Amino acid sequence: MPSNVAQGPNGVAARSPCIFATDGLSRVVSINSNVSFVTPMSSVSTGGTHRADELAIDPNDSLLLVINNADTPPFGTLISFSATCALTVKTKIPFTAANGINATNGAEQPAWDPLTQRFYVSIPEINGPGGGGPNGAVAKINPLTGAIETFYPVNFMQPAGLTLGPNGDLLVGSNTVFDTSGTACKAVVPAPMGVNTTAPPAPATCTGIAFPQAAICNPNRGCTPANGSLVSVPGVGGGDEVWYNSGDGNYYVTASNDPVGPVFGVVGSVVNTLSQLVPTLPPVPANGTASTATFVHSSGTAHSITASAANNHVYLALPANTGYPNCAQGCIAVFSTQ
Amino acid sequence: MAHIHCCLTFPFATGVAAVANVGVATTVPAFPGFPIGVTSGTYDHVLDLTSLASYNSAFVTLQGGTVAGAEAALIRGIVNGETYLNIHTTNFPSGEIRGFLVAAPTPAQLSLLKTIPINGTAASPNTKLFSFDISFVDPATGLYYLADRSNAALDVVDTTGAFTGTPGFPVWPDRRRRL
Numbered sequence: 001m002p003s004n005v006a007q008g009p010n011g012v013a014a015r016s017p018c019i020f021a022t023d024g025l026s027r028v029v030s031i032n033s034n035v036s037f038v039t040p041m042s043s044v045s046t047g048g049t050h051r052a053d054e055l056a057i058d059p060n061d062s063l064l065l066v067i068n069n070a071d072t073p074p075f076g077t078l079i080s081f082s083a084t085c086a087l088t089v090k091t092k093i094p095f096t097a098a099n100g101i102n103a104t105n106g107a108e109q110p111a112w113d114p115l116t117q118r119f120y121v122s123i124p125e126i127n128g129p130g131g132g133g134p135n136g137a138v139a140k141i142n143p144l145t146g147a148i149e150t151f152y153p154v155n156f157m158q159p160a161g162l163t164l165g166p167n168g169d170l171l172v173g174s175n176t177v178f179d180t181s182g183t184a185c186k187a188v189v190p191a192p193m194g195v196n197t198t199a200p201p202a203p204a205t206c207t208g209i210a211f212p213q214a215a216i217c218n219p220n221r222g223c224t225p226a227n228g229s230l231v232s233v234p235g236v237g238g239g240d241e242v243w244y245n246s247g248d249g250n251y252y253v254t255a256s257n258d259p260v261g262p263v264f265g266v267v268g269s270v271v272n273t274l275s276q277l278v279p280t281l282p283p284v285p286a287n288g289t290a291s292t293a294t295f296v297h298s299s300g301t302a303h304s305i306t307a308s309a310a311n312n313h314v315y316l317a318l319p320a321n322t323g324y325p326n327c328a329q330g331c332i333a334v335f336s337t338q
Numbered sequence: 339m340a341h342i343h344c345c346l347t348f349p350f351a352t353g354v355a356a357v358a359n360v361g362v363a364t365t366v367p368a369f370p371g372f373p374i375g376v377t378s379g380t381y382d383h384v385l386d387l388t389s390l391a392s393y394n395s396a397f398v399t400l401q402g403g404t405v406a407g408a409e410a411a412l413i414r415g416i417v418n419g420e421t422y423l424n425i426h427t428t429n430f431p432s433g434e435i436r437g438f439l440v441a442a443p444t445p446a447q448l449s450l451l452k453t454i455p456i457n458g459t460a461a462s463p464n465t466k467l468f469s470f471d472i473s474f475v476d477p478a479t480g481l482y483y484l485a486d487r488s489n490a491a492l493d494v495v496d497t498t499g500a501f502t503g504t505p506g507f508p509v510w511p512d513r514r515r516r517l
Contacts, residue, residue: 007469009485009492014476021485021492033479056474180438209437234438241472268449276449306473308497310480314448315497317456317473317484320466330456330467332484332495335448 004050004070005169011054018085019065022052028077028160034084046077046148056110058143063090065110065119065141074107084122091146095123100148101139104128106162107274108175109241115168116220119143122172123151128306131158132184138162138172138217152223152230154215156182162250165269168220171233173242177259180210187238187257203261206240210259212237214251216272226325227334228284235274236265240303244269247309254281254302254316258295262301264316281318285318312336339367339374340381342439344397344486345415346422363397363412363421387412499507 008023014245017034018041026048032041051068064079064087076093079095087150095103100137112119118139125133129331136159137151154172161173177185185206204210216234238257246254251267266276279299304317314335321327344363373379385392387409401407415421416436416439425435458465469487476483480498 007487008490010471011487012472012474012483012492014474014479014481014483016476016478019476019483019492021483031483129443211438276447280405303426304470304473304484306475306482307483308475308480309477311497313451313497315473315475315482315495317470318453318465319468324450324453327464328455329458330470331453331486332456332473332482332493333511334451336451337447338449338451 006051008051010152011052012280013055013064015059017056018081020055020057022066022082022087024051024053024073026050026068026071026172028052028055028064028079028087029184030081030085030087031256035084042081043086044079044089045088046079047092047100048075048076052077054109056112058112058119060114060117061143061287063143065112065121065143067107067110069106069108069120074103076110076119076141076146077186078105079141083323093141093146093148095148101137101151102127104133105131105158107139109162109173110141111162111164111170113164113168113170113219116140117143118149118219120162120170120219122162123200124158124160126153126177129244133158134182134184136174138170138219138223140219152217152219154217154230156211156221157213157237158184159216160240161253163242163253165216165251166249168218169221169269169272170213170217170219171242171244171253171267172217173239173253174212174214174237175240175257177204177206177210177238177257179206179207180211182303183207185210185238185259204257204259206259207270212255212258214242214253214267216267231272233267233274236263236267239264241304241305244253245307245309245312245314247307247312250275250307252305252307252314256302264302264305269314270336280316280333281321281323340369340424341366342373342412342421342423344412344421346420357422361397361400362394363408364392364394364417366394389477456484456489456493456497459491460490465489466514 006024009021011022019031021029023312030042032223048068048071053069055066059207068078073096078091080088088247103123122137123137136154139151140149156178157174158176159172160175161207185204194276216231217223218229239254243252249269253265256262260278263277268275305316316333320330341362342364368498393408398408421439422505424433427434431435433463456467467488473484482495484493
């Protein structure tokens with residue numbers, strides 16, 4: 001069975017006392033931490049055949065938007081949650097041309113914007129070949145109707161991570177690095193398969209001059225370069241999850257396949273520019289010798305990141321490796337300005 | 339000739355049409371002291387953006403006729419990916435070496451504080467974490483969650499270090515721990 005069918009859990013989000021997690025076979029689970037950490041409050045299916053993946057919460061309307069990234073076509077599902085965290089499936093939103101956007105390489109992270117009262121979803125590729133196409137987008141979704149109201153083109157990226165920053169800005173991460181001629185750079189290790197691999201991880205390779213980038217998109221202002229509401233953040237790209245930490249005003253951007261190697265980037269939300277690249281897990285074997293090792297998959301080197309606004313610590317999950325202390329079976333690396 | 343062009347109509351635009359009307363921001367035909375008429379050489383110079391002598395007069399005029407206007411426009415162009423350095427040669431009069439200017443990241447401020455090991459489950463204690471996905475910190479509780487595929491679990495860490503309980507987790511095995 002392909003790994004993107006049954007693998008899980010995949011996404012997690014919380015709005016106390018509710019914890020929501022997505023799982024393989026289109027399952028979405030809720031937990032009410034006030035009631036029990038032992039018995040789930042609710043378990044529903046989004047109706048797909050593959051995993052339920054990333055999700056976002058609309059606290060105003062008590063809704064989740066859950067993305068089935070690996071189904072064909074990819075789709076989103078609006079799910080309501082009660083005060084006790086019970087789930088009810090509401091509306092399916094196919095990302096198809098007939099429904100407003102022709103997603104040809106899946107759908108990725110959603111985010112909720114209280115300013116516009118809309119969900120936004122990263123669409124890696126529209127009208128493309130199914131990977132490597134230079135035309136991505138951010139789709140705008142009405143939480144009450146499920147309508148895809150519009151989409152904002154974000155080119156020379158394959159939008160993946162998405163997080164809300166100040167003033168209605170969305171930071172859009174890219175899972176692919178393009179070179180300055182507009183050609184997608186290749187990663188030596190194929191797309192994440194959810195298992196360790198025998199091939200050593202490596203950063204992206206490009207036939208031209210690599211130009212890793214993220215973007216800041218402000219939908220409330222039109223998300224267009226014409227008025228500066230869509231701007232490039234050069235210097236970091238080729239990753240998955242992104243996060244905004246309101247405690248320090250920084251975005252954190254994973255980039256496991258950045259051309260310089262696995263890193264995460266720190267992007268200041270005031271100037272929307274990269275202020276730091278932090279090397280993460282170097283391409284070292286998890287065990288064995290260089291010739292016999294099982295290597296850490298590159299997607300694990302800088303893939304999953306979050307931060308606490310209370311202490312401004314940054315948390316980066318790392319797979320089992322010998323490069324970090326206490327990480328022989330995997331660990332969470334905690335970064336701070338100390 | 340060698341100079342900096344500004345400002346592209348959109349970030350990192352390439353192609354003949356995109357650069358057709360993009361003017362030169364810095365001194366023409368070349369930076370002060372830039373080696374001309376040679377096939378190799380080195381050049382090291384600090385461009386003072388507060389000095390009128392650093393700019394092409396046409397660029398200054400275009401930016402309101404002041405050094406401050408030119409400085410702001412050039413910095414904005416650099417930050418937005420709308421500038422490029424171009425070295426023109428006899429063989430390639432439209433430019434032989436060209437590259438976009440980007441702001442260099444400042445020296446590292448974040449560094450590793452500590453690591454929190456992720457062990458296998460009670461049923462499979464030797465399982466290594468190789469596959470995982472999204473992580474999330476709930477600002478209301480300070481709880482960190484990691485979608486841990488290798489252990490088929492939600493790993494839960496209290497970033498406040500407050501609780502001591504070890505309740506079981508419903509769907510996946512108990513993964514709750516202290517920071």
